[in-house]
Amino acid sequence: MIRVAERLKKIPPYPFMELRKKVKEAKERGVDVINLGVGDPVEPTPQSVIDEMCKRAYDPANHRYPLDEEKGMLSFRKAVAEWYRKNYAVEVNPSQEILALIGSKEGCHHFIMAMVNPGEIVLMTDPGYPAYRASIYLAGAKPYSLPIFEENHYLPDFSKIPPLVIKQTRAMFINYPNNPTGACASKEFFSKVVEFAKKNNIAVCHDNPYSEFVFEGEKRLSFLSVSGAKEVGIELNSLSKPYNMTGWRIGMALGNSQIIASMSKVKENTDSGIFNPIQYAAIKALKTEESNIRKMLQIYTLRRNLVIKSFREMGANFKPQKGTFYLWIPVPKGMSSLGFTNLLFDKAGVVVTPGTAYGKYGEGFIRISLTVPDERLKEAMHRIKEIRYG
Ligand SMILES: Cc1ncc(COP(=O)(O)O)c(C=O)c1O
Numbered sequence: 001m002i003r004v005a006e007r008l009k010k011i012p013p014y015p016f017m018e019l020r021k022k023v024k025e026a027k028e029r030g031v032d033v034i035n036l037g038v039g040d041p042v043e044p045t046p047q048s049v050i051d052e053m054c055k056r057a058y059d060p061a062n063h064r065y066p067l068d069e070e071k072g073m074l075s076f077r078k079a080v081a082e083w084y085r086k087n088y089a090v091e092v093n094p095s096q097e098i099l100a101l102i103g104s105k106e107g108c109h110h111f112i113m114a115m116v117n118p119g120e121i122v123l124m125t126d127p128g129y130p131a132y133r134a135s136i137y138l139a140g141a142k143p144y145s146l147p148i149f150e151e152n153h154y155l156p157d158f159s160k161i162p163p164l165v166i167k168q169t170r171a172m173f174i175n176y177p178n179n180p181t182g183a184c185a186s187k188e189f190f191s192k193v194v195e196f197a198k199k200n201n202i203a204v205c206h207d208n209p210y211s212e213f214v215f216e217g218e219k220r221l222s223f224l225s226v227s228g229a230k231e232v233g234i235e236l237n238s239l240s241k242p243y244n245m246t247g248w249r250i251g252m253a254l255g256n257s258q259i260i261a262s263m264s265k266v267k268e269n270t271d272s273g274i275f276n277p278i279q280y281a282a283i284k285a286l287k288t289e290e291s292n293i294r295k296m297l298q299i300y301t302l303r304r305n306l307v308i309k310s311f312r313e314m315g316a317n318f319k320p321q322k323g324t325f326y327l328w329i330p331v332p333k334g335m336s337s338l339g340f341t342n343l344l345f346d347k348a349g350v351v352v353t354p355g356t357a358y359g360k361y362g363e364g365f366i367r368i369s370l371t372v373p374d375e376r377l378k379e380a381m382h383r384i385k386e387i388r389y390g
Pocket residue numbers: 039102103104105106129175179207209237238239240246250251
């Protein structure tokens with residue numbers, strides 16, 4: 001008899017099997033389904049990055065285990081340090097304070113494995129990125145949800161956490177610009193995080209893969225730019241979203257050298273590093289493809305404006321948040337997240353993500369991703385325009 005480990009049983013199953021089944025059946029019936037649920041850029045990776053990868057792949061020296069430098073190629077880490085200096089005026093030491101990762105998602109897991117013992121508590125926001133909860137469970141630790149609400153700009157209120165919970169807490173995840181709400185944080189909030197973490201001996205992981213996607217004059221922000229941040233935590237970032245490289249799997253952790261060394265120990269004992277040509281390609285992106293970020297910002301701005309206008313015309317009353325390539329939109333009064341998601345699908349063949357996919361405090365909202373071709377997004381907005389909010 002095969003016996004599966006208990007830890008896997010704790011990871012919640014995909015909660016919308018019914019919806020998934022409906023989408024599959026509709027596709028089989030030939031319905032032209034438009035998926036606004038997934039956050040994965042459709043535009044290609046910049047050509048120079050692809051060329052660099054191809055060139056490096058021909059060099060046999062790159063075919064061997066990339067083990068010489070266990071935290072990733074030093075030249076990659078130097079490029080990351082330079083990018084942070086240029087974009088955020090943040091100084092990080094490439095030797096001790098940066099670790100190359102297979103995307104920021106890997107960092108979430110290694111951070112918890114490195115910092116938390118079984119039974120200890122990890123704070124995370126609700127709604128929040130589901131991988132946090134999964135990595136907490138995989139480490140045998142306990143998630144504690146901090147609800148975030150529009151009236152607090154979707155920032156958690158640490159004063160509401162019971163003292164007994166704080167006592168058992170060893171780590172926390174925060175993520176701004178925030179998936180799914182799109183909310184951005186301020187330096188003041190990050191300073192509060194540092195103060196709270198210092199006082200209570202909590203390791204902080206600020207997950208920042210949407211750092212470049214801010215709108216309406218909002219400024220991009222790194223957690224490491226506030227004083228004391230490096231004493232308590234790290235930041236994760238990624239090439240996935242700014243350079244349309246989700247499939248390449250490359251990202252980075254930066255900050256506290258002890259946390260970085262501990263995560264590196266987990267990583268060395270889990271995989272054998274990132275294919276060097278991918279690291280060379282990432283260097284190319286970081287050093288030369290700022291224009292791709294500007295291009296994507298323009299594309300998302302137009303799509304964002306279109307979705308905001310369409311929902312307002314349907315009667316939705318909401319104040320869009322200023323970050324990420326998602327829109328967090330309230331559902332009509334009297335409907336649930338899932339009910340509205342089903343309505344959009346049944347009436348228009350448009351798939352969105354119900355807010356409750358990100359936790360119970362996501363009730364009352366849907367998330368729309370702007371990572372679809374312009375024409376498909378226009379078609380989706382055209383199909384749903386007869387739906388009314390009340
Ligand atoms: C908040 C958040 N963190 C991390 C990730 C993972 O990104 P990466 O491709 O860098 O692993 C995502 C992807 O959607 C995300 O939304």
